[in-house]
Amino acid sequence: MRLGELLKELRGDEGLRDAAKRMNITYSYLAMLERGKDCRTGNTIKPTPETLLQIANAYKYDYFKLIEVAGFSDDPFYNPALKEPFAHNPTLQQWYKSLPYCNEQDVEKLKIIWDVIHEGGDN
Incomplete structure (x- = not known):
């Protein structure tokens, strides 16, 4: 229609x-x-x-x-809604939006994991 x-x-x-x-x-x-x-x-x-x-x-x-x-x-x-990060992935979007409410230690752990993943892509 x-x-x-x-x-x-x-x-x-x-x-x-x-x-x-x-x-x-x-x-x-x-x-x-x-x-x-x-x-x-x-x-x-x-x-x-x-x-x-x-x-x-x-x-x-x-x-x-x-x-x-x-x-x-x-x-x-x-x-x-498409202006939001990860607009086509609601699960990832919800997780991303929850990051500011995480404690500092958890964010530091995520940063370490991200660094390991990122370094793995360079090899």
């Missing part, structure tokens, strides 16, 4: 102007989003993350599902 199709489906019978007003965007912009193209230029519309969030909030729809349908889920500009 394309973004425009989803937006039309989510809007249902609600008027374009009313829906746009709830999103704090113009009705002409919402119409372009639903069409998928700028009627003046013919170019594909690429809404900002803020606009997608406004739409998600207005329709009570999951933001991450919305950016996925829009084709932006692998774009860090749209998906803040």
Whole structure:
């Protein structure tokens, strides 16, 4: 499903102007989003993350599902989770985020292990 199709489906019978007003965007912009193209230029519309969030909030729809349908889920500009270290490995990410809470001796041990691994790669 394309973004425009989803937006039309989510809007249902609600008027374009009313829906746009709830999103704090113009009705002409919402119409372009639903069409998928700028009627003046013919170019594909690429809404900002803020606009997608406004739409998600207005329709009570999951933001991450919305950016996925829009084709932006692998774009860090749209998906803040990708800006995190190890975004595609939640286990490693959780471990990495826990490091600041480790005691100094454990961090020193990790450093020694890292040095051994790193030296092993040079041989």
